[in-house]
Amino acid sequence: MDQELNMRFMEIAMKHVQEGRxxxxxxxxxxxxxxxxxxxxxxxxxxxxxxNMGYDDAKKE
Structure with a gap:
């Protein structure tokens, strides 16, 4: 997994951790x-x- 993308996903996840908890x-x-x-x-x-699914779909169009 791309490290930059991984960090962006972690930021999104951490933004919602308190809601989940x-x-x-x-x-x-x-x-x-x-x-x-x-x-x-x-x-x-x-x-x-x-x-990746969205990326692959966008490449098809």
């Missing part, structure tokens, strides 16, 4: 940043795959 806390699930790391990595993979 609040949602989980409302459900009675408490997570610290160490626990959130695997979820953030999965989110980064999803964002990268979606980006």
């Amino acid at each position: 609040a949602f989980l806390n409302e459900k009675g699930i408490e997570l610290d940043m160490h626990d959130l790391q695997p979820a953030l990595e999965m989110l980064m993979s999803v964002m990268n795959e979606a980006y």
Whole structure:
């Protein structure tokens, strides 16, 4: 994965972490940043795959 793109995805993810933590806390699930790391990595993979899918679609047009 491109390092610059990875950093941009991380910035987006971090912008929404508090919202995600609040949602989980409302459900009675408490997570610290160490626990959130695997979820953030999965989110980064999803964002990268979606980006590549959009990029490939744009190349076709």
